[in-house]
Amino acid sequence: MSYIPVKRPKFSLLDRIYVVELVKGLSITLKHLVLSLLGKSRSKKDFNGAGIGACMPFPEQRWDDRLPSYYRGAPTLVRGEDGRERCVSCQLCEFICPARAIRVTPGEVDPGSPTPKQEKAPLKFEIDMLRCIYCGMCQEVCPEQAIFLSKEYLITPTDRSQAIRDKEQLYRLGGAKKGLINKWNQYK
Amino acid sequence: MECFWTWCCDILRNPTWFYLLTTVAKLALTFAVILAFVVLSVWIERRVAGWIQDRPGPNRAGLPLFLLRPFGSKKAQPLAGLLHFFGCPPDGHIARLCRWLRLDREIPIFGLIQPCLDGAKLFLKQEITPSYVRKFYFILAPMLVLGPPLVAAAVIPFASEVSTSFGDISMCVANLNIGPLWVFAVSGLSVYGLTLAGWSSNSKYPFLGGLRATAQLISYEVAMGLSVIPLLMMFGTLNLQEIVGAQAADGWTLLPLWGNGLAVQRWALLIPMGISFLMFATCIFAEANRTPFDMAECETDLVGGYHTEYSSMKFASFFMGEYAAMVIGSAMVVTLFLGGWSIGFGADAALASCSEWLAVACQFAVFLLKLLAFIFFFVWVRWTLPRFRWDQVMKLCWLVFIELAVANIILTAVILYFVK
Numbered sequence: 350m351s352y353i354p355v356k357r358p359k360f361s362l363l364d365r366i367y368v369v370e371l372v373k374g375l376s377i378t379l380k381h382l383v384l385s386l387l388g389k390s391r392s393k394k395d396f397n398g399a400g401i402g403a404c405m406p407f408p409e410q411r412w413d414d415r416l417p418s419y420y421r422g423a424p425t426l427v428r429g430e431d432g433r434e435r436c437v438s439c440q441l442c443e444f445i446c447p448a449r450a451i452r453v454t455p456g457e458v459d460p461g462s463p464t465p466k467q468e469k470a471p472l473k474f475e476i477d478m479l480r481c482i483y484c485g486m487c488q489e490v491c492p493e494q495a496i497f498l499s500k501e502y503l504i505t506p507t508d509r510s511q512a513i514r515d516k517e518q519l520y521r522l523g524g525a526k527k528g529l530i531n532k533w534n535q536y537k
Numbered sequence: 538m539e540c541f542w543t544w545c546c547d548i549l550r551n552p553t554w555f556y557l558l559t560t561v562a563k564l565a566l567t568f569a570v571i572l573a574f575v576v577l578s579v580w581i582e583r584r585v586a587g588w589i590q591d592r593p594g595p596n597r598a599g600l601p602l603f604l605l606r607p608f609g610s611k612k613a614q615p616l617a618g619l620l621h622f623f624g625c626p627p628d629g630h631i632a633r634l635c636r637w638l639r640l641d642r643e644i645p646i647f648g649l650i651q652p653c654l655d656g657a658k659l660f661l662k663q664e665i666t667p668s669y670v671r672k673f674y675f676i677l678a679p680m681l682v683l684g685p686p687l688v689a690a691a692v693i694p695f696a697s698e699v700s701t702s703f704g705d706i707s708m709c710v711a712n713l714n715i716g717p718l719w720v721f722a723v724s725g726l727s728v729y730g731l732t733l734a735g736w737s738s739n740s741k742y743p744f745l746g747g748l749r750a751t752a753q754l755i756s757y758e759v760a761m762g763l764s765v766i767p768l769l770m771m772f773g774t775l776n777l778q779e780i781v782g783a784q785a786a787d788g789w790t791l792l793p794l795w796g797n798g799l800a801v802q803r804w805a806l807l808i809p810m811g812i813s814f815l816m817f818a819t820c821i822f823a824e825a826n827r828t829p830f831d832m833a834e835c836e837t838d839l840v841g842g843y844h845t846e847y848s849s850m851k852f853a854s855f856f857m858g859e860y861a862a863m864v865i866g867s868a869m870v871v872t873l874f875l876g877g878w879s880i881g882f883g884a885d886a887a888l889a890s891c892s893e894w895l896a897v898a899c900q901f902a903v904f905l906l907k908l909l910a911f912i913f914f915f916v917w918v919r920w921t922l923p924r925f926r927w928d929q930v931m932k933l934c935w936l937v938f939i940e941l942a943v944a945n946i947i948l949t950a951v952i953l954y955f956v957k
Binding site for chain 2: 368371374375377378379381382384385386390391400401402403404406
């Protein structure tokens, strides 16, 4: 049998007259109303909201320090702790990106730099934040651990051109990550 | 000046002119109050919905005093530029007043400005008339929804009478002897608006919504008419001003605590009156197309109902029509069952013997308070009850309410005949 017959509950006459049930329902909603006006809503403490009900008044009070570790915000580029650009412009993120938000223009690494074996680094790296869907595929596919989703969620450009983030901006937002990737170190 | 004054007195002494001028004044007052209450009830709806759901609701929009910033700097002296232009000294009273009022902030007066901004937004939205609609009826429909509730308000008394040296003024736009009938007849016209909206949209869901609205409104009109008959039997009049006057003297229909209201008959009549009140209030909910009876715009199975194809101000007219119907419905319930403008406990007569104008002002305020309370009740019920199923709505009307109403009439007749 592919379906489960659900038995409807039998209502007593009092339930079917409906007036008593109506009053019960009204008292529940009224309780919520009074409690939220008094600032004693249930789970207000858990949410640490300062507003009416269990709510945080948003721009003044923020959720930032309670964002979970797995929160997916805007993608950013990171440098290694040696200051090296981790991105080797393999363009895997550009290919995997389902929203086609990423544009990478590959460039060459200066042979005089400390890691000449790396050979490539992005000349340009642009992420269109109007297209990005924060899926985190770029982070997952990156073989160099160069692109990470940050916890930034307030992305409010005032026009379309501002929504496109270039390389400098992405590195500034990403900062440096610990955990040395030594494979490009020519002395190792 | 004196010549003008005597001319005014001459005009007011003419009964026709007196009647005309006072009626126009009362009409303006009624319209202003209803439109203000439409706006206010939108705000109440959204705030109360928020509170019931443990959130604040729209509490941000306020007086945008920060728009004054171009006229002066933000930090030192608000409106410095403007004050300098008018030559006010920077340490004078006006400048200090501006500083004290902090005329550069936004004052969020509980978000009361929100409905006004919503209205402005709807005005500025793009108006789309689909190419496949019947243009004439499509444009006619929103007018037919918004108009009737405003016209129906004409018979609702908002205060008692005032006698001036020129004549008596009854605080009710049209003191008709068929008050409730007028309200039912005129507000029943709004069903044409809903039907035409559904029909002329030439699209499936609006059509279904229009059909539902027609069936529901027509059915509940029957029950609504029958449910007030016990009340009319008790008062023996159809004039709303007289009904409220009787309630002011002898206790409200549901609260007979003073005057002749303490008689055994009135207390025995509380049973049919209570049933009548429950039925009438429910029918008003159905007539105003409010949850739990908003079958005509039930978005879970009809997208948006009869106004799916409407946009911009035409949609806003439907929206305002619904709220105007709610305000008029509340006014009817308040007038018939909760004493209308009467302050209660014999305070009306006492105030009137002191000063008639004072009594009228107090009664008007009391009426508006009662109206607000009932609008709150409307909103409260909306955010408590889930929507009924369509067949349940029709069953409730035809199989429960109409029978109950007839039984109620008989019960009232028996009580009126046997209990003295």
